[in-house]
Amino acid sequence: MAARHDLATDPGLQEELLQARRGTAFFARKLNELADAELDGGTLLPDWTRRHVVAHVGYNARAIARLVEWAATGVETPMYPSPEARNHEINFGATLSPIALRNLFDHSAVHLSVEWRDLPDASWANEVRTAQGRTVPASETVWMRTREVWIHAVDLNNGATFNDVPPAVLERLLGDITGAWKTRGTDTGLLVKVTGTDLAFGDTSATNPTIISGPLAAVVEWATGRGTNSVTTHGTLANGTTPAAPNWI
Numbered sequence: 676m677a678a679r680h681d682l683a684t685d686p687g688l689q690e691e692l693l694q695a696r697r698g699t700a701f702f703a704r705k706l707n708e709l710a711d712a713e714l715d716g717g718t719l720l721p722d723w724t725r726r727h728v729v730a731h732v733g734y735n736a737r738a739i740a741r742l743v744e745w746a747a748t749g750v751e752t753p754m755y756p757s758p759e760a761r762n763h764e765i766n767f768g769a770t771l772s773p774i775a776l777r778n779l780f781d782h783s784a785v786h787l788s789v790e791w792r793d794l795p796d797a798s799w800a801n802e803v804r805t806a807q808g809r810t811v812p813a814s815e816t817v818w819m820r821t822r823e824v825w826i827h828a829v830d831l832n833n834g835a836t837f838n839d840v841p842p843a844v845l846e847r848l849l850g851d852i853t854g855a856w857k858t859r860g861t862d863t864g865l866l867v868k869v870t871g872t873d874l875a876f877g878d879t880s881a882t883n884p885t886i887i888s889g890p891l892a893a894v895v896e897w898a899t900g901r902g903t904n905s906v907t908t909h910g911t912l913a914n915g916t917t918p919a920a921p922n923w924i
């Protein structure tokens with residue numbers, strides 16, 4: 676019989692599940708505020724309408740649910756058959772009727788939540804592979820989903836901002852992004868500072884860095900490539916302008 680509550684017992688993981696579900700509820704709220712005709716409108720992502728964002732977030736829940744099923748059964752079920760299949764699916768989803776698109780989001784979110792709920796405590800450490808080829812424990816799927824729903828709620832471009840995202844999510848996201856830069860060596864000379872804290876990311880050992888600083892939400896907005904509002908740039912290499920953040924996906 677299916678459980679009525681999460682089987683995960685680790686308090687940290689329980690907290691992460693709460694954060695993912697809060698993010699899903701927040702995305703749902705921003706989606707539900709949109710009239711059907713407004714789904715045709717633009718987003719913060721180039722070439723994507725709100726339809727594409729909603730389709731992507733829905734299919735992403737299904738893809739992450741496949742990883743949770745993989746962890747539960749040991750039967751390998753990748754997120755997507757290929758990057759092409761993923762993109763094709765999004766483009767198809769964007770053509771769905773508004774009601775079908777809303778159902779896709781709602782049903783896929785509930786399905787994922789149930790998969791998480793029913794995953795036995797011991798299975799959360801089982802390893803699965805992400806679409807980027809990283810091998811991670813099943814518990815990582817919670818964070819993967821968390822960052823998707825929060826960022827894409829902002830992308831919907833109907834009032835949500837990075838100020839709506841919980842600080843713990845922002846901080847972890849900034850760590851992910853600057854970690855990806857470091858892995859690729861694209862952060863050379865770039866130092867990211869969060870004002871009012873001693874948080875520093877990026878090329879922290881540079882002798883003469885370009886320094887991007889601002890409140891946590893603002894530097895994350897910049898780091899995700901979604902604008903330069905409320906960040907300040909210093910340093911001899913900056914010429915007074917804020918450079919585009921390196922890619923992180």
Ligand code: ZN
Nearest residue numbers: 731735823827
């Ligand atoms: Zn995404």
